[in-house]
Amino acid sequence: MDGKREIVMSGIRPTGFLHLGNYFGAVKNYVRMQEQFDCFFMVADWHSLTTHPDTEALKGHVKRVLAENIACGLDPNKVALYCQSHVHETAELYLYLNMLAYKGELEKTVTFKDKAKQQPDNVNAGLLTYPVLQAADIILHRAKYVPVGKDQEQHLEMARNFVNRFNHRYGDVFPEPFAFNFGEELVKVPSLDGAGKMSKSENQLATLYLADDDDLIRKKVMKAKTDAGPTEPNSAKPDYIENIFLLMKLVCAEEVVAKFDADFNACTIRYGDLKKQLAEDMIKFIAPIRAKAAEIQQDEAYLKQVMEQGAEKARTSAKATMDLVRSAIGLKYY
Numbered sequence: 001m002d003g004k005r006e007i008v009m010s011g012i013r014p015t016g017f018l019h020l021g022n023y024f025g026a027v028k029n030y031v032r033m034q035e036q037f038d039c040f041f042m043v044a045d046w047h048s049l050t051t052h053p054d055t056e057a058l059k060g061h062v063k064r065v066l067a068e069n070i071a072c073g074l075d076p077n078k079v080a081l082y083c084q085s086h087v088h089e090t091a092e093l094y095l096y097l098n099m100l101a102y103k104g105e106l107e108k109t110v111t112f113k114d115k116a117k118q119q120p121d122n123v124n125a126g127l128l129t130y131p132v133l134q135a136a137d138i139i140l141h142r143a144k145y146v147p148v149g150k151d152q153e154q155h156l157e158m159a160r161n162f163v164n165r166f167n168h169r170y171g172d173v174f175p176e177p178f179a180f181n182f183g184e185e186l187v188k189v190p191s192l193d194g195a196g197k198m199s200k201s202e203n204q205l206a207t208l209y210l211a212d213d214d215d216l217i218r219k220k221v222m223k224a225k226t227d228a229g230p231t232e233p234n235s236a237k238p239d240y241i242e243n244i245f246l247l248m249k250l251v252c253a254e255e256v257v258a259k260f261d262a263d264f265n266a267c268t269i270r271y272g273d274l275k276k277q278l279a280e281d282m283i284k285f286i287a288p289i290r291a292k293a294a295e296i297q298q299d300e301a302y303l304k305q306v307m308e309q310g311a312e313k314a315r316t317s318a319k320a321t322m323d324l325v326r327s328a329i330g331l332k333y334y
């Protein structure tokens, strides 16, 4: 961290095992960005409390997310890799931003509406102000780029709104943060059943986790929804077939995808062969990450050191921002 490069921030909730969507939507870009930017990557343990109030599994999940990030290629010496709850300045900034966030816009957020439907008995204020806390995470480091998947687009738009309101009311402190994917469309990795996206806590049999063993990967992939195949040459692919091709493009060689594409167009495609190929290429991709993550998870002393070192870097950056924030708001009396 030399303080001269542009600033990047992102986070992952410790609500379950990391999956292919987390990798291709977020972590892959973290790894690429660590070489060019000053990066802050965080385990969003506070955010997880909005939907997972039972904290029994939390410790394990936090350590797993850290280990899996490192196993994917993140270097804790190049970035700040930390836990949200270790940086208390976040809570203060969240409080200020809450005065700039309106009930109406929060209630309209898609993720809030989804969660309220999923947990009607626990529509808590933390759930409502989730995007405010996320904005605080990001702007605490005055970050400009936020590597995330497609599902986070609306949260980023809200973060920009809060930033603009803050700057307008109190003076320019924050840059506007943008979702980032090296100029490409943001990624959405679909689930294997063609219904929705891969997820940490839902749809587990249609999600490929970075911790899945070879047989489980084979089983899940072979169960992916297909049909009897096209009957007209060059027909459009149904959604669930399009999704399988999308998954192939993530892990299979270009010629392999091209071959199955040509087979589809010629109506000679054999989905059994396609899924076997996809399963083997998934295994090739996931197995080394799984092994490395398991090894790192054994080393408690190392994970503790990573967490402490990350928190230290994040706090240094947070303190500098909060100094500016308190001055801008007028909370410095002498």
Ligand code: TYM
Residues within 6 Å of the ligand: 009, 010, 011, 012, 013, 014, 020, 021, 022, 023, 024, 025, 026, 044, 047, 133, 134, 135, 137, 138, 146, 147, 148, 149, 150, 151, 152, 187, 188, 189, 190, 197, 198, 199
């Ligand atoms: P979370 O924990 O749900 O997901 C972590 C990251 O993985 C991406 N992702 C996906 N990308 C593509 N396809 C999928 N199927 C898929 N599923 C998940 C997400 O877009 C995300 O980038 N609110 C955030 C956590 C957060 C955060 C932040 C993110 C808290 N503070 C500050 C950025 C900046 C979340 O719940 O991500």
